Amino acid sequence: MDVYKIREDFPFLKRMVKGKPIIYFDNSASNQKPAVVIDALRDFYANHNANIHRGVHILSQEASELYEKAHDKAAKFIGAHGREEIIFTRNATESINLVSHTLDFKAGDEIIISEMEHHSNIVPWLMLKEKGIKLKYIPVSEKGELVISELEKMITKNTKLISVVHMSNFLGTVNPVEEIGKIAHKHNILFMVDGAQSAPHMPINVKKIGCDFFAFSGHKMCGPTGIGVLYGRKDLLKEMKPFLGGGDMISTVAYDSFKPNELPWKFEAGTPNVADGYAFGVAVDYLSKIGMQNVWKHECELGRYAYEKMAELGKITIYGPEPEKRGGVISFSIKGLEPHDIAGLLNERANIAVRSGFHCVEPLHRKYGLPKGSCRASFYVYNTKEEIDKFIDELKILVKTF
Numbered sequence: 001m002d003v004y005k006i007r008e009d010f011p012f013l014k015r016m017v018k019g020k021p022i023i024y025f026d027n028s029a030s031n032q033k034p035a036v037v038i039d040a041l042r043d044f045y046a047n048h049n050a051n052i053h054r055g056v057h058i059l060s061q062e063a064s065e066l067y068e069k070a071h072d073k074a075a076k077f078i079g080a081h082g083r084e085e086i087i088f089t090r091n092a093t094e095s096i097n098l099v100s101h102t103l104d105f106k107a108g109d110e111i112i113i114s115e116m117e118h119h120s121n122i123v124p125w126l127m128l129k130e131k132g133i134k135l136k137y138i139p140v141s142e143k144g145e146l147v148i149s150e151l152e153k154m155i156t157k158n159t160k161l162i163s164v165v166h167m168s169n170f171l172g173t174v175n176p177v178e179e180i181g182k183i184a185h186k187h188n189i190l191f192m193v194d195g196a197q198s199a200p201h202m203p204i205n206v207k208k209i210g211c212d213f214f215a216f217s218g219h220k221m222c223g224p225t226g227i228g229v230l231y232g233r234k235d236l237l238k239e240m241k242p243f244l245g246g247g248d249m250i251s252t253v254a255y256d257s258f259k260p261n262e263l264p265w266k267f268e269a270g271t272p273n274v275a276d277g278y279a280f281g282v283a284v285d286y287l288s289k290i291g292m293q294n295v296w297k298h299e300c301e302l303g304r305y306a307y308e309k310m311a312e313l314g315k316i317t318i319y320g321p322e323p324e325k326r327g328g329v330i331s332f333s334i335k336g337l338e339p340h341d342i343a344g345l346l347n348e349r350a351n352i353a354v355r356s357g358f359h360c361v362e363p364l365h366r367k368y369g370l371p372k373g374s375c376r377a378s379f380y381v382y383n384t385k386e387e388i389d390k391f392i393d394e395l396k397i398l399v400k401t402f
């Protein structure tokens, strides 16, 4: 993989602020788009724009085909059987909410998540508490790993679902989802994976993972905002009730009843996000061409490089496990400096974009005694070791000055 060649594909890298380029290390929040994706959006609206599934005219046919084919691409990208297992949503958050709202939970049912979840994989389940559903948390160790040995002890005959994050957006930890999937299925429990931070960075095969549901977002993998994906096992999706009602999700409607459409359209009510769906498919093509194995290798190399250099500086605390158990995400604190101040200084002094605060993982920050959160640098396919060197130079100055 030639990172310098890849960098030519990203227009944002040509942008200068105060005479200097931007070093973008906020990729876990959302990442930048290659020209092919930006061009696809323009091309769609210029040449193929129409509502889908409702017209016999050429534009509607073209728009329908482009949108549907994006589902096929997403299915191939994560090893699903086909488009009937791929529902387009707005984002990973909506994908998880679709499951929490449509599975048939009853009072007394139990759901197991973990202490390292993003709010998107906590709040939808907390919202079920008023239905009498109990939520349990797999503990996270001081080192930032799931204490899997606790999981089987937490399972009871009432446990209906286990839902865990694949790669933590705070700690960078890659969780053993295949092992968790085996435990879940041994006990006949449904298994969901929050893949918002894994699908953009590593090869994914949902059948190999053994999950029943897998959620991710297009905007974290070179695609536009406004498109997320829910993978669901076909037999389960067939049995589940529709999430939203309206046009396109039905095959027939009468005054007193309706019959849902076939999968996946049964779960995509109303006019969907056609242009972004199509452009998301282009992003999938773009990443597939680079090869997800290459993307992952590059990011792990960057992660290790940054981790080792940061560890040498002293006064910096890095959260989460050692490099071999994580991807290219590093959350840290500097003694004597608030996370927002670190991010502000990096931005002001060197156009380095990092995130500060809780990164939507507030409970775990509080458990670690971090009421102001942490700072996070997260890497993607276009980042380089030279950019990390610049980042380290700036951190050195901060460590020395404060």
Ligand SMILES: Cc1ncc(COP(=O)(O)O)c(C=O)c1O
Pocket: 028, 029, 091, 092, 093, 094, 118, 120, 121, 165, 167, 168, 169, 194, 196, 197, 217, 228, 360
């Ligand atoms: C691990 C994880 N899960 C879920 C989400 C939610 O993604 P979105 O905001 O695109 O719905 C994020 C976003 O940062 C995330 O990092």
